[in-house]
Amino acid sequence: MDHNTQYEPQAGPRAPFCLGHPSHALRPEEVICSVCGALAAHTTLGIYEVRKLLGTGRSGHAYQAVHQRSGQPVAIKLFPAYTANPEQWEAARREVRVTTALRHSSILSVFSCSTWSLEQLDGGSGVHFERSSSGLTNLYLLTLCQYIPGALRHFVAYLQNSENQQALYEHGSSPRALMMHVLIQIGSALTAAHTRGLAHGALVPGNILFSSYDRVWVADFGLARLQPPPSPYLASELYTAAQASQQGNAQAYWNAVSPASDQYMFAALCQQLLPQTLQRQDYEPLLPILNRALHPRPERRYPSLHLLIQDMVALTSRPTHPAVSQQFKQPQIAASKHQSAPSSVSSSGVQKASSPNNSAPLTPIPTFSSGPLTPALPATPITPAIPLTPEDWEKRGDKLFTMRDYDEALKAYHRAIEVNAGKASIWLALGDTYFALERYKEALMAYEQAMHINPNDPQIWLNRGTVLDALGRHQEALDCYERADQLRSA
Numbered sequence: 001m002d003h004n005t006q007y008e009p010q011a012g013p014r015a016p017f018c019l020g021h022p023s024h025a026l027r028p029e030e031v032i033c034s035v036c037g038a039l040a041a042h043t044t045l046g047i048y049e050v051r052k053l054l055g056t057g058r059s060g061h062a063y064q065a066v067h068q069r070s071g072q073p074v075a076i077k078l079f080p081a082y083t084a085n086p087e088q089w090e091a092a093r094r095e096v097r098v099t100t101a102l103r104h105s106s107i108l109s110v111f112s113c114s115t116w117s118l119e120q121l122d123g124g125s126g127v128h129f130e131r132s133s134s135g136l137t138n139l140y141l142l143t144l145c146q147y148i149p150g151a152l153r154h155f156v157a158y159l160q161n162s163e164n165q166q167a168l169y170e171h172g173s174s175p176r177a178l179m180m181h182v183l184i185q186i187g188s189a190l191t192a193a194h195t196r197g198l199a200h201g202a203l204v205p206g207n208i209l210f211s212s213y214d215r216v217w218v219a220d221f222g223l224a225r226l227q228p229p230p231s232p233y234l235a236s237e238l239y240t241a242a243q244a245s246q247q248g249n250a251q252a253y254w255n256a257v258s259p260a261s262d263q264y265m266f267a268a269l270c271q272q273l274l275p276q277t278l279q280r281q282d283y284e285p286l287l288p289i290l291n292r293a294l295h296p297r298p299e300r301r302y303p304s305l306h307l308l309i310q311d312m313v314a315l316t317s318r319p320t321h322p323a324v325s326q327q328f329k330q331p332q333i334a335a336s337k338h339q340s341a342p343s344s345v346s347s348s349g350v351q352k353a354s355s356p357n358n359s360a361p362l363t364p365i366p367t368f369s370s371g372p373l374t375p376a377l378p379a380t381p382i383t384p385a386i387p388l389t390p391e392d393w394e395k396r397g398d399k400l401f402t403m404r405d406y407d408e409a410l411k412a413y414h415r416a417i418e419v420n421a422g423k424a425s426i427w428l429a430l431g432d433t434y435f436a437l438e439r440y441k442e443a444l445m446a447y448e449q450a451m452h453i454n455p456n457d458p459q460i461w462l463n464r465g466t467v468l469d470a471l472g473r474h475q476e477a478l479d480c481y482e483r484a485d486q487l488r489s490a
């Protein structure tokens with residue numbers, strides 16, 4: 001389970017061995033170890049070479065791999081297909097896409113969610129794998145996502161170190177402020193998903209990853225729901241469903257998870273973390289809040305996780321942004337762009353690649369409007385006192401978007417387009433805004449315009465896929481995701 005330890009083979013360079021801990025010698029043709037189920041070292045999956053085992057979760061193994069051309073590290077998870085039925089896998093794929101497309105700064109992006117079989121070893125053509133003809137035995141479910149170097153235990157160890165605590169105080173921060181900053185990000189990611197009607201389902205420590213000590217990611221949206229988590233994370237109302245799921249009715253757990261059960265898991269996680277990392281006087285005031293969130297009856301918990309976080313913030317006073325951004329040690333491979341430059345999160349949880357970085361730790365998150373479509377735009381949106389450039393309008397739109405004033409953001413983007421209709425980023429931003437307003441047809445038109453201008457931007461393809469999904473055009477959406485993947489790996 002250790003992230004940063006590279007396994008060194010004991011035998012000669014050509015002797016095959018598996019990446020398990022401990023490692024086992026393999027027969028030359030063996031790709032998956034018959035003892036521990038780990039992949040053979042140096043296995044290539046499409047364009048990716050698997051480098052090491054990151055850990056073993058509830059249903060499979062997670063590996064670090066690198067893109068053979070760019071050297072970009074990724075995390076690949078493989079789990080046997082029999083652990084999920086095909087309908088559930090499809091549902092998980094859909095959920096992965098929707099949460100990924102929220103582009104929330106703390107939701108870990110899943111680049112690809114497909115199937116893989118041993119037969120594809122020689123003929124892999126990138127990250128997309130055809131369904132195996134040999135049935136489920138040799139078939140694996142595969143997800144590919146950004147590699148994030150830090151685990152929760154690294155964060156805990158960091159906070160437990162007295163020199164680090166001192167450094168935090170010297171920077172005008174504190175362990176509690178840093179902890180709250182991290183919890184706010186986790187809460188914001190979950191709330192963004194809840195706003196879209198999705199629940200995580202297994203907020204266990206392995207799904208909390210860090211790219212720096214103040215930058216956290218929640219992993220496995222969509223996938224976590226396939227299996228119940230262990231105690232103490234399993235909310236009481238999920239016991240029966242978890243049992244049913246262990247007895248073969250996997251759908252039971254999938255259907256039973258809810259934002260209220262995520263709230264329970266979040267509180268259980270806090271309950272583990274806080275006493276390990278903070279002084280008693282710093283976390284004790286939070287215990288009644290956590291107790292409410294851990295109530296066995298979901299209706300007695302907070303109405304939303306967002307309100308729970310609000311109470312935690314109120315009790316700990318509004319935290320300052322911690323002045324630390326110490327990066328975790330990276331392996332000898334290029335760091336991903338996303339890790340070093342997190343983009344902003346809008347308060348709806350919809351994140352815009354083009355938005356400036358928002359350092360405010362938390363903003364309230366309203367639900368999307370479910371009412372009728374908002375009225376059409378006025379022909380002449382706004383007339384400024386001083387003429388603005390398209391870039392000014394775009395920035396204004398970004399700011400309004402971040403403030404969740406989508407109607408005004410629309411006007412600003414339209415104004416930018418009136419002045420310069422040839423900039424893909426403005427059409428992309430316009431599409432995002434229509435998407436946030438659930439005006440999917442207009443969002444699609446905007447994304448198509450962006451694509452017309454820049455057909456090679458994976459983000460545009462991804463967003464187009466998401467809106468096609470929202471319109472029920474799933475096959476076309478899949479084609480878009482595939483194109484986005486191809487462009488990313490090019």
Ligand SMILES: Nc1ncnc2c1ncn2[C@@H]1O[C@H](COP(=O)(O)OP(=O)(O)OP(=O)(O)O)[C@@H](O)[C@H]1O
Binds near residue numbers: 059202224
């Ligand atoms: N994207 C990633 N980048 C870096 N490490 C990762 C990534 N995803 C997972 N890991 C590491 O791999 C380990 C195993 O991950 P996996 O998702 O299989 O299980 P888990 O999250 O520990 O538990 P669960 O199966 O309950 O989700 C994790 O504990 C984490 O340390």
